[in-house]
Amino acid sequence: MRRSTIIEIIAILFMVLFLYTSISKFMDYSIFKEQIATTPILASVASLAAWIVPLSEFGIVILLFWAPWRLKGLYAALGMMISFTAYIIYILAFNKHLPCSCGGVLEQLTWSEHIIFNCAFISLSLLAILLHKRTKKTNHQQRW
Secondary structure (H helix, E strand, O other), X not given: OOHHHHHXXXXXXHHHHHHHHHHHHHHOHHHHHHHHHOOOOOHHHHHHHHHHHHHHHHHHXXXXXXXXHHHHHHHHHHHHHHHHHHHHXXXXXXXXXXXXXXXXXXXXXXXHXXXXXXXXXXXXXXXXXXXXXXXXXXXXXXXO
C-alpha cells in the first residue's frame, strides 16, 4: 500500500472519530457540560471547555480534510489525543468514578479501554506524521 493511501486512511479515521464525538457533545451539550464540571481540573472552566473541546475537534476535521493542511491536522489530532489521555490518567489517579464525557458510544468504554483506544490513535497519528514527512522528503529529493 502506498504511503499516501495509509495517510489518507488514518486521516479519515480521525475525521470520523472527531466529527462523531464533536456532534455527540453538541447534541448532548448540557450533559457534556455537567460531566466535565464534575472533574476538579475542569470544574471552574466547564462552560468554556464544553464549547472549546468540540469546536477544536471539528477544527481538526477541517485541517485533516484539506490536503495542504493535513500535516497540521495530524499534529493537532496527536495533541488532542495526548491531552485526552493525560486527562484520563488524571481521572484514574484521583477519582475512578467520574463519568466519561467523550460523547456517543465511546462513553461505554471503561477508563482502561479508553487509554488503549487513545494509545492506538496516538500511534496512528505518529505513523501518519512519519509517513507524511517521508513522502514529502522523497518528493523533494525526486525533484532535484
